[in-house]
Amino acid sequence: MATMASLFLKTPGPSQSLPKTHKTRFVLPQNLPLSWRSKYRAGAAAVRIRCGLIDPDGGKLVELVVEEPQRDLKRRQALSLPQIKLSKIDIQWVHVLSEGWASPLKGFMRESEFLQTLHFNSLRLGDGSVVNMSVPIVLAIDDSNKNNIGESSSVALVDDKDNPIAILNDVEIYKHNKEERTARTWGTTAPGLPYAEQAITHAGNWLIGGDLEVIEPIKYHDGLDRFRLSPAELRDEFTRRNADAVFAFQLRNPVHNGHALLMTDTRRRLLEMGYKNPVLLLHPLGGYTKADDVPLEWRMKQHEMVLEDGVLDPETTVVSIFPSPMHYAGPTEVQWHAKARINAGANFYIVGRDPAGMGHPLEKRDLYDADHGKKVLSMAPGLERLNILPFKVAAYDKTQNGMAFFDPSRPQDFLFISGTKMRTLAKNKESPPDGFMCPGGWKVLVDYYDNLTPSENGRVPEPVPV
């Protein structure tokens, strides 16, 4: 994957000579599309275009990994504390917290943060300001853990081999009302929500919050760690590239040419707005995903091909892995996806149709209205500083043999290829229409389904979740 690293992080020469620290204010261009303008109109604290990266939530990026010289001390301290064993998803959240994606959160939520998240999707800080926080980042424990902790104010968090991962200090234990948590996060309590089945239904009846000290950076040793840039590292990279705008694209699926068209077009629009060097953060989600999503490893191979094939410009693209687990909580979760990218320096966020959505677990319909994600995102407290870029619908244009923005005046010329359709084609080793995806990228998908061992009845099984 050497090519991948060099491609993903290839740094252009400083073709722009914008000042890095001095914050220039641009006048808002008159030709903004309507949806952008309403954003600018929205509040007293109107968004301004400026050089330099957007500030992290709370003003300062939270970093919770203990300094090198203190790590042995912390490891020894952890041995003397009551222990809580972390699941893989718990460790992903420790990772998220440790690098400040959830800034200004300093650890797993205490009850006051949990309640504010459930009821308001936001947290009020000590100075009265508000930051967005829409999904609970909590750690569940059971009765025996709770008894074991007793009156201890600190606990050690360990992995499945009892290696200490972190220490949680000034802990607070409170009730884990799973029904209420699920209802307020997903807007349904129907059985079959992937994250709930994986991390809530069978979890303990208590939550434990506190301040984290993470003993060393979280690594997965899966060959992809070097692509897991922290918000601080991403900020350094954007600064090194003299980015004056960073637009983030969250994804958990293979990239097709429709996505590429959208990202290229966004850059064009940002240049038209007056930005000199907009940089794309192509940011696949790397934590827990449901069984029928394409696993991270294969998605990363596919993204590599897309860059190699020149569909996206490596000069102005940073590909990195976002370590968060996936909730599939639609309008609630898209806020988290956007907020975390502010902390990594993004001031523009591309939002598509039904972001973080899925089918209803019981009913034959989508769980969320396809437009609610972008509507909720555009109104969300604490995200006023972020410029929301609604996704234009791209489809396969049969007259041009390629992906293009859908033109409602000639619907007969367009073909919509859903994720399900795409997966079915790849599973059956069929080819999509020319121009749907670059050949190298498509081959990765076909290889992935080929690599899944067929089950006895000859059908390709669903992959096993993380």
Add this chain to the structure above:
Amino acid sequence: MATMASLFLKTPGPSQSLPKTHKTRFVLPQNLPLSWRSKYRAGAAAVRIRCGLIDPDGGKLVELVVEEPQRDLKRRQALSLPQIKLSKIDIQWVHVLSEGWASPLKGFMRESEFLQTLHFNSLRLGDGSVVNMSVPIVLAIDDSNKNNIGESSSVALVDDKDNPIAILNDVEIYKHNKEERTARTWGTTAPGLPYAEQAITHAGNWLIGGDLEVIEPIKYHDGLDRFRLSPAELRDEFTRRNADAVFAFQLRNPVHNGHALLMTDTRRRLLEMGYKNPVLLLHPLGGYTKADDVPLEWRMKQHEMVLEDGVLDPETTVVSIFPSPMHYAGPTEVQWHAKARINAGANFYIVGRDPAGMGHPLEKRDLYDADHGKKVLSMAPGLERLNILPFKVAAYDKTQNGMAFFDPSRPQDFLFISGTKMRTLAKNKESPPDGFMCPGGWKVLVDYYDNLTPSENGRVPEPVPV
């Protein structure tokens, strides 16, 4: 009920000569209880004690009743419009909206307001400021209504006899996702939530929002209309009384001496804080309540007796009816109860254990954690200006033969009399311990249960809901 009116609205002489318009700022006293202090510490816009009434949300009280000279015109206009028939609960919401309890809402919610309410319990206004709005105030219509409305931008809202009540202008029709609405409002989708069964489950699959023009003030002709003071009328009354603090007490149950003790004690504390003339708004909820709550008419009789018996001081108490229906949505609804009282001029709000709570419809537990109501209320966006007064627990002190604040050092001396216990005693014509409730008030309760016609099997039936 002449005595009732004179008692409830008896006006003391202007014993205080505080300026009504000039806003003096008091220094925060050092001896505030801890829970109050944290409130003062909370934000950049710290709460300040000042004379004059608190401003309504959005700065201006919304009033949606058409002026007298235009009413005939509006009635005729209504006849030419597509019609929607209102339920009793719908009319209660029209009442609520018409008088500005939900200021700055100008009518039933459009989708952007509905989504902000569900996700954020608050609305962002055009100037970027935020007001609290935690329960959806929406109007459901079915497919045939929707077809009938067609492209019309206005519709007439009529009662069950087709009398026009209001006109809804610039309407927007959007999907009524009942499951999501219920999950996000109540934190459960369990069947058996009283408001949901009454107003959601069988309602139409669409919601219609728009700006209201209410043709004349909503009246119920039940002998209690004169106690239904609007926020504007309450503000006039508080101003007339030279109130420099207004503390609101929401209730949907008979008043016992524990409540009275709490209200009297609150006034004492406010005087200690430096207020010269704190006035109590004793504010029973008058809209829909569940079948086993005591109906409004009987509660009002009971409240009258409590004032006649001198348990509360009529000089510093205003009793009025709050026209809202009841959701029983716990921490979500208590915000609505508080916010509406800001609009009526209250700057202090008393919150008890498990406000607006009830038992879980399916499980043997309370639906909400008893402390979540006051916690959520104290953190709610848009309520920063309101001073939250947590309820101290009162119980029957056997050593004093009366209600007193519970003293944890001698628990054996106290008797807790729940609402269920109280109702059972009254149903069986038994007496509560001396000093639990004034005799006149208790007699009203016994009379109420006596008046319910026993069903054939000799058991007292539950009353029928509004």
